[in-house]
Each structure stands twice: as structure tokens, then as C-alpha cells.
Amino acid sequence: MxxxxxxxxxxxxxxxxxxxxxxxxxxxxxxxxxxxxxxxxxxxxxxxxxxxxxxxxxxxxxxxxxxxxxxxxxxxxxxxxxxxxxxxxxxxxxxxxxxxxxxxxxxxxxxxxxxxxxxxxxxxxxxxxxxxxxxxxxxxxxxxxxxxxxxxxxxxxxxxxxxxxxxxxSYPNHHLVVPASWISELIENGNNGKPYKIFEVSWGDVSEDYLNGHIPGAVHINTDDVEEGPIWNRLSDSELEEFAKNYGITVDATVVLYGSDSTPAFRVATILKYMGVEDVRVLNGGFVAWENGGYETETEEREKQPVEAFGATVPVNKNYIVDLPQAKEILADQESSKLVDIRSWEEYIGTTSGYSYIEGKGRPAGAVWGHDLNNYRNIDNTMKNAAEIKSMWNEWGISSDQRLSFFCGTGWRAAEVLVYAEVMGLENISLFDGGWNEWQDDASNPIELGESN
The missing domain is CATH 3.40.250.10 (Rhodanese-like domain)
Known part of the structure; x- marks a missing residue:
């Protein structure tokens, strides 16, 4: 004992x-x-x-x-x-x-x-x-x-x-990140008859983690089904609509996402919100929160259940994800806008690109450091205290009343921070989808190295 x-x-x-x-x-x-x-x-x-x-x-x-x-x-x-x-x-x-x-x-x-x-x-x-x-x-x-x-x-x-x-x-939009108990109740009451889907999200085919045990009823999503290389931006709007129909996702469905690593779940969450899904939730703390709660798991591989229509024309929330032209507009308006880098300090100052397949090092000229993703997570990988997040931002002149667009290498880390910002109640926010990968791919885009002045 x-x-x-x-x-x-x-x-x-x-x-x-x-x-x-x-x-x-x-x-x-x-x-x-x-x-x-x-x-x-x-x-x-x-x-x-x-x-x-x-x-x-x-x-x-x-x-x-x-x-x-x-x-x-x-x-x-x-x-x-x-x-x-x-x-x-x-x-x-x-x-x-x-x-x-x-x-x-x-x-x-x-x-x-x-x-x-x-x-x-x-x-x-x-x-x-x-x-x-x-x-x-x-x-x-x-x-x-x-x-x-x-x-x-x-x-x-x-x-x-x-x-x-x-x-x-309370955080204004705390409902976007959910406790394991909420998912358990959702399964038990069948979402009160309303459509819902639970997805385990990771890169590649069905993972060993999924096969060893997952939330009952959860279907695996391969992130390759929503993005493609070499830049790893989201797929075209028409392709995303086909993705949704293939996975049985409709605009009025409650969609719950999770993973052993929460980052890909947040990546898919931002894309679904961009598309127009009205109720997207992510398990706060990832699959370990479900396990630690003592809830049952299953090992049966669940199959997708396609639907005939998504229910809306993609994108419904076009400004939730922005591309290179909009990122440049944000950089040109430093007084009321910030392009916020959610990469490591080493990536920000240019000592490493952070990726084996990205050659360029540095940051878009004018971008500010929003701290690494780890600084947004507690020890149990739940969302960090909002006051502490704002304190980090203040160091770099980032304020919640500005237009903020978050980016990283290819959109995964920044997607998680984007959702946290929305949980905190921020409204004029977006994900710069292409991030550093797209920026450095064009030699004409200005970059900075070293510490900011």
C-alpha cells in the first residue's frame, strides 16, 4: 500500500x-x-x-x-x-x-x-x-x-x-474545450437526439494508439484528408466539402475531436470552423484526460458513415483562416494588427527552421513572438490560465483588442492557440494557414533573423 x-x-x-x-x-x-x-x-x-x-x-x-x-x-x-x-x-x-x-x-x-x-x-x-x-x-x-x-x-x-x-x-467560450465527463454524457444521452460525431485525429492511417483503445464510437481522421504538401495548407473548399461528406460531418452536427497529441485535433477543429460547422469541441487535455477520468474505451475500429450533403457552401467563416495576401496586410498595419509567431524561440530568431523539409530560417519581417505552444499548456496539457497568456502577449505588444493572426510552421501549433484565443473571448482572430513554410518558399518575401529590436 x-x-x-x-x-x-x-x-x-x-x-x-x-x-x-x-x-x-x-x-x-x-x-x-x-x-x-x-x-x-x-x-x-x-x-x-x-x-x-x-x-x-x-x-x-x-x-x-x-x-x-x-x-x-x-x-x-x-x-x-x-x-x-x-x-x-x-x-x-x-x-x-x-x-x-x-x-x-x-x-x-x-x-x-x-x-x-x-x-x-x-x-x-x-x-x-x-x-x-x-x-x-x-x-x-x-x-x-x-x-x-x-x-x-x-x-x-x-x-x-x-x-x-x-x-x-469564466472564459466566454469555455465550451469550445470540453471535459471528459461532458463527452461521456454526450455519448450516454445521444446528444439528445441531435447529430454528433467523435473523432480521434492524428497523421496517417489508423494509429496504434487508436487500436489500443479509443473513446467509444470514435472514428479516426487522417490529417492528410484536410491538408496537402508541400506547403501543407488546407485543401480547396470543394475538397474540404467532400471530406466532410465522406466523414458524415454536417454543418449542424456537434463534432468532438481529440488525440493522444491534441495538436492535430485543434488543426482539424480550425478547418471545420472555417468551413462552417456550428458546434466544434476539443477534449481539453487530450486522450489522457479521458483515461484519467476512468471512462471506458474500445478497440473496435469504427468506419466512416458518409452523408450526401454538408449543408452549407464552404467556407461559411472565411476570415477564420487567412492566406499569404492577408498576412501581408496584417504586417503592414502594425498599430492595430499583429502576425503572431507560435514557434520556438530558436525558430523565431532563425537558428533552426524547426522542420526537416523546410530550408529557410527566420521569420516574416515584422512578425512578433507569441511564445512556443508549450507555454500555452499546463503540465496536464490543458489550457493555460488566460491571465498568464495575456501577460506573455503584453511582453511583445500583443493585445486582445488588436487584429491577431497566429502562425507556426504549417498551421498545427498555431491552430491550438487560435482556439484558446477564442475561448478567452477574442473575436478579430485568425490562423495564417501557410505560416513560415509558405512565407519562406518565396524568396521575395522579406525575413528577419536574430532578436527583435
């Missing part, structure tokens, strides 16, 4: 009558006693005290306090989950999901240390942790204590959510 820390023991035996048995503490935030004595080992064990809604309200504007949402990312961005009657987070709260502590990723410890610094979760702060399931706070609290953070309080966000007068924040 996995060893349980002393802090976890204290936390887990909370009852409705007392917060600890064998760990003595007043529930008031004014209690000076912030440690308890473990009678067995005679060691000091930090105590997580409770904080009331009224006390929490008073601390929101206090710089010595920080409020932390420990739930899954979906709840933070706006989904109503785990009994909370309102979605989103307490206004001003940062996020540090217990789910990040469950992930096995390379260099996780250092990554988490950077996250703590970025969010201002430090040992000199009073830290209020909240959840809705009674479990996430305990997991995060144990980790914070290990980092030397001891002034920790716990809160049940369901109480906050029940009072409509208390401010909560």
Missing part, C-alpha cells in the same frame, strides 16, 4: 463536527496555533485550517493572501462540475490543479516550481486552497507543505457558487 503522509492522515479524517481527530485546531483564521502535535511520533504537523465565506471575502484584496483553485482545469475555465452550481473560479483566484501532481512528466518537479513562482504561491503568503470534491485541496496542501508553505487554509467553493452576488469568472 502506498505510504500516506502525516498531513494526509490529518486531512482525511475530517468530519462534519470537527476538522481533525488527533490534530487540534480552531477553525478561525485568527488562530495563532498553526501546528499540531502528532501524539505517536511527537512531531509537529502543519494544520490546514478552515476559512469561512465571509473571511475569504475580506482577504481577496489582501496582498498577503492568495486564493488557489485546486480543481481540474475545466472547472476553472467555466464548466459546472462536482456539484458547483456555477462554473468558473473565484474572481482573482489562480490555478494549481491537483491533477498536475498526478501527472508523470519529464522534469515535473522543476516545472511545478516554476508554476509556483509564476502564480505567486510562496511561503510568505497565506494560501487559501479550494475544491468541490473534498480531495483536491488535500493533495495540493501536502505538496505545498513539502515546499515549505505552511499558512494554508481550505474552502469548499460550492458555498461560494451558491451565492449569485459573489463574483466568479
Amino acid at each position: 502506498r505510504k500516506i503522509s502525516k498531513l494526509m492522515v490529518c486531512v482525511l479524517i475530517i468530519t462534519s463536527l470537527a476538522f481533525f481527530t488527533g490534530c487540534s485546531s480552531d477553525t478561525s483564521v485568527d488562530n495563532n496555533s498553526d501546528v499540531a502535535i502528532d501524539e505517536v511520533n511527537k512531531e509537529e504537523v502543519p494544520v490546514i485550517q478552515a476559512i469561512t465565506t465571509e473571511e475569504l471575502q475580506e482577504k481577496l484584496e489582501d496582498n498577503d493572501w492568495i486564493v488557489v483553485d485546486t480543481r481540474i482545469n475545466d472547472a476553472y475555465i467555466g464548466w459546472e462540475l462536482e456539484g458547483a452550481v456555477r462554473g468558473g473560479h473565484i474572481k482573482g483566484a489562480v490555478d494549481f490543479s491537483a491533477n498536475w501532481l498526478r501527472m508523470e512528466v519529464e522534469d515535473r518537479d522543476n516545472l511545478l516550481q516554476d508554476v509556483l513562482k509564476t502564480k505567486g504561491i510562496t511561503s510568505d503568503k497565506n494560501v487559501v486552497l479550494y475544491d468541490a470534491n473534498g480531495e483536491d485541496v488535500s493533495i495540493v496542501a501536502e505538496y505545498l507543505v513539502q515546499q515549505g508553505i505552511e499558512n494554508i487554509y481550505r474552502y469548499d467553493v460550492k458555498e461560494w457558487a451558491m451565492d449569485e452576488e459573489l463574483p466568479m469568472e
